[in-house]
Amino acid sequence: MAGQIPRHFIDDLLARTDIVELIDHRVPLKKAGKNYQACCPFHNEKSPSFTVSSDKQFYHCFGCGAHGNAISFMMAYEQLEFVEAIEELAKQHHLEIPREQGSGKPYPQAQADDYSQMQKAADLYQQQLKQQAHAAAYLQKRGISEATATKYGIGYAPDSWDFVLKQLGASRSARDQLFEIKLINRNDQGREYDFFRDRLMFPIRDKRGRVIGFGGRVIGEGTPKYLNSPETRLFHKGRELYGLYEARQSQDRLNRVLIVEGYMDVVGLAEQGISFAVACLGTATTPDHMHTLFRLTSTVTCCYDGDRAGRDAAWRALQSALPHLKDGVELNFVFLPDGEDPDSLVQKEGKEAFLHRLEQAMPLGQYLFDHLAKELDLNTDAGKSALWVKGNELIKQIPSEFYRDALFETLGSLVGKSSQHKTAARSQAKVQSKAPVATKITPMRRAIALLLQYPALAKVMPVAPELAEANLPGIQLLLTLQQRLLAQPELTTAQLLEHWRDTPEYNILVKLALWDHQVAEEQLTQEFMDTFRSIEDQYLSQRLEELQRKDMLQQLTTAEKHEFVLLLKAFKSK
Template sequence: MAGQIPRHFIDELLARTDIVELIDHRVPLKKAGKNYQACCPFHNEKSPSFTVSQDKQFYHCFGCGAHGNAISFLMAYEQLEFVEAIEDLARLHHLEVPREQGKGPQRPQAQADDYSQMQKAASLYQQALSSHQAASTYLTNRGISAATAEKYGIGYAPESWDFLLKQLASTKPQRDQLFELKLTNRNENGREYDFFRDRLMFPIRDKRGRVIGFGGRVLGDGTPKYLNSPETRLFHKGRELYGLYEARQQDERLNRVLIVEGYMDVVGLADKGISFAVACLGTATTPDHMQTLFRLTSTVTCCYDGDRAGRDAAWRALQSALPHLKDGVELNFVFLPDGEDPDSLVKQEGKEAFLHRLEQAQPLGIYLFDHLVKELDVSTDAGKSALWVKANELIKQIPSEFYRDALYGKLQALVGKSVQATSRPVAKSAVSAAATPVPKITPMRRAIALLVQHPVLAQVMPVAPELAQANLPGIQLLLALQEKLLQQPKATTAQLLEHWRDTAEYNILAKLTLWDHQVAEEQLTQEFLDTFRSIEDQYLAQRLEELQRKDTLAQLTQAEKQEFVLLLKAFKSK
C-alpha cells in the first residue's frame, strides 16, 4: 500500500532522487567501476560489500543481503515508516505530499500542526520548570544537570487545570485537537482540563526528534508515580523508546543500546556520560522495540532489577527478541543488586564501574538456560524432556543459524541428547531474500531479469497479448512489466521495484535485479529478443498440443483448423 499517496508522486520522487547522493550523505561511498561501494551500514564488516548502482538506482549488500531503492534505504537507515520516508524525500525536493482518499476505514492521520502543538506544549513545560523552585530542586537533588535537562527537554506541568488550555486553545478546533492529542481531558459534563498537572515532564520524541507524547512524574507521593500519554494518532507506545532519538544524536554510529526501565534511569545515566540508554514507555519490551534496536545497533543489553519483577521483564524481552536475532547482533542481560536502579547505581559507583558491570553482562544463551533450568529438575528424565520441548520452542524462532547451532549445543550438553542437524527446525532467514541464491534461470526469469535491469528493452519487446493465455509461470508478471514500461518509458529499475513493493512478486523481482546476467551491453537487445522468442515457442507448443487434442475429438472450429495447419507447418520447418 502507498499510504494513500498517489503512485505517480512516488515515481516522481524516485526520478528526482539520486540514490548515490542520498546514501553518500549518510555513508561515504567510493567509486568502484560503474558502481559505488562502502562498508555496509546494516551490519558490521571490515571489507566493503555494500554496492550502490547509479544506473539502477538500487543498493545491495552481498554480506547481509540488504537491498532496495532510495525509499527502502531511508526506511532501513533512518528507521522510518514508508510514509515517513516519502515525506522526508519530498522535503528534500521541496515538494508537498499529495493524498488520495482510500476505501475503507482509515487510521487517523496527523493534522498539519499536531507536531507543532506538541512542541509548543513541551516548550511551555520547559519554561514553567525554570520558574518552579520545587521541580528545579527535585532535579538538582537527583543529580540531573541543567545541560542534561535541556538535552532531554525536561519540563514541569504546573498544578493548574488550564495551563495549556489557556495558551494553546483559543478556538473549538484547537480544544478538540488538544483533547485528541491527550494534552487535555474531558469529564462527563464536557468540562475540559489539562491532562498533566503538577508533574515533572519528559517529552517523548520519535525517530525524527518530533515530540509525540509525554511522561509525567509526580514530585511527591502522589499516584500514579508515572503518568504516560495515552495512545493517540501520533503516539504508539509499543513502537517508541524514550531516549532513542537523543542516543542517536551522538557523532559516532550507535554501536550498543542499554534498555532500562524508567525515564530517570535514562537521564541519570546520560548525566554521567552514558548516553546510549533507552526506556520502554509503560509497557514491556515488544517485538517492535527489538526489531528497531537490532536494525540500529549490534549490541542490546537489557538492564533490570534483580527481583522477580525485573527477571520477568527480562524474560519477556528475550521472547520479544528471539525472532529478530540475526547474525551479527548480540543480546545480553544485566541484573542489578536489590534496591538499586541504574540511576542510583551510577551515582554510587561512577561511570567506569557501571560500564564494567555492563561488560560482565550475561549472554543470551546463559540467561535462557538459567531461566529454564530454575523451573525444572533436569536430573530426571521428565525434567530433561520438558527442557527439550521448551527450549526447542524458543530456539526455532531464531533466524540466525549460528545462534541456533550454539543454543542447540548447550541444550545437548544439558539433556545428553544428540541433536541431528537435519532434525533441527529451520527458521526463516533474517537475511533479505536478495542474499539467497537466485532461482534457476529459466527463459521466463531471464526475460524478466533483463527487462527489470534494463527497462529500455520494453521498447523492442514485441506486443503479444495472446501470451496472457499461456500456461507459463511468470508470464503475467512479464506482461505487466511490459505494460508498465510502455506507460512509463523512462521508468527506472528502482521505480519498477517500488511499484511491486507490497506484492508477492517483489521478492523474485528483487532477486532477479541482483542476478549477474553477464551479457555485454551491445548484445542485450539480441539476447532479450532471443529469450522472448523462446517463451513464444513454449506458448506455441502448448497451443499446438491443445489444438491436437481438440482435433482428435473433432472439436476444432474453422478458425482453429487454419491455426492448427499453420502451427504444424511452422514446427515442421524448425
C-alpha cells in the same frame, strides 16, 4: 493497510530524486565509466566496491551485498523506517504526502502544527521548572544536573487546572487540537482542563527529535506515580522509546543500547556518562521496539530488576526480539540486586562498576534455557520432552541461521538429542527462505533480468496474454512487468523494484537486476527477443502435448483441431 501512501506518489518521489546526488551529499562519489563509485558506507573497506547507477537509479555493494534505491539508502544510511524515509525524501522536494484510505480503522494524520504545539508546551514546562523552586530542588535531590535536565528537556507542569489551556488554547479550534493531542482533557460536562498537573515533565521525542508526547512523574506522594500521554495521532507508545533520540545525538553510531524501565533511569544514567539507555513508555518491550533497535545498533542489553516482575518483563522482551535476531546482532540481559534500579545503582557504585555489570550480561541462550528449564525437571523424560518442544517453538522464530544452529546445539545437548538439532535447523532455514536463489540463469530469468535492467524492452516484447496459461515458473512475473511498463513507460529499474518491496519475489528480482548479462548494448534487443521466443516455444510445446492427449481421447473441438494442425506444421518446419 489504512493510511497507505499511494503507489503513484512513491513512483513520482523516486522519479524526482537523483540517487547519485542523494548519496553524493552523504558519501562522496567518483565517476567510474557509466556509474559512480565510493568505499561502502555500510562496511569497512579500503578499495571502493560500492557502485551507484544513474541509469537504473540503484546502488549495490559488491563487498557486503547492500543494495537498493533512494528509499532503501535513506532507510539504511539514516536508519529510518520505510515511511520515515518517504517523509524525509518528500520534505527535500517540498511535497505533501497523500494517503489512501485502506480497509480497517483510519490512521489519523498529524496536523501541520501539532508538533509546534507540543514543542510550545515543552518550552512552557521547561520555563516552569526554573520558576518553581520545589521542582528544581527535587531534580537536584535526585542527582540530576541542570545540563542533563536541559539535554532531555525536562520541565514541570504546575499545579494548575488551566496553565497550558490559557497559554495555548486561545480559540475553539486550538482547544480542539490540544484535546486531540492530549495536552488538555474534557469531562462529560464539556469542562476543559490540563492533562498534566503538578508533575515533573519528560518530553518524549520521535527519531527526528520532534516532541510527540510526555511522561509526567509525581513529586512526592500521589498516584499514578507516572502518567504518560495516551495514544494520539502523534504518539504510539508501542513504537516509541524514551531517550532514543538523545542517545543517537550523543554519538555518531550507536554501538549498543541499554533498555531500562523508567525515565529517571535513562536520565540518571546519562548524568553518570552512560548515554545509551532508553526506556519503554509504560508498556512491555514490543516487537516494534526490537525491530527499531536492531536497525540502529548491533547490541541490545535488557536491564531489569531481579524480582519476578523484572524477569517477566525480560521474558516478554526476549519473545519480542526473537523474530528480529538477524546475523550480526546480540541480545543479552542484566538483572539488578533486589531493591535497586539503574538510577540508584549507578549513583551508589559509579559508572565503571555499572559498565562492568553490563559486560557480564547474561547471553540470550543462557537466559532462554534458564527460564524454560526453571519449572521443568530435566531428570525426567517428560521434562526433557517439554523443553525440546518449547525450545523448538521459540528457536524456529529466529531468522539468523547462525543463532538457530547454536541454540539447537545447546537444546539438543540439554535433552540428549544433539544429533537432531541440525536437521531441525536446516528445515527451518528452508522455511525462512523468502525467495529462490538465482543460481542458474534460465530463459525466464534472463528475460526478466533484461526487462528489469532495460525497461524500454517492454515496447518490443509482443503482447501475448495466452502465455499466462503456460506452466512456466516466473511467467506471471514477466507478464506483470510488461504490463506495468506499458502502462508507465518512464519507470526506472529502481521504481520497478519498489513495486515489489516486501513481497516474496523482491529478493530474486534484486538479484536479476544486478546480474551481469555481458551482452553488448547493440545486441540487447535481439538477445531479449531470442529469449522471449524460446519461452514462447516452451509454451507452444506444452500446448501441443496437451492437445495430443485430448486428441487421443477424441475430445478436441473444431477450433482445437485447427490449432493442433497449425502447431504440428509449425514444429515440423523448425
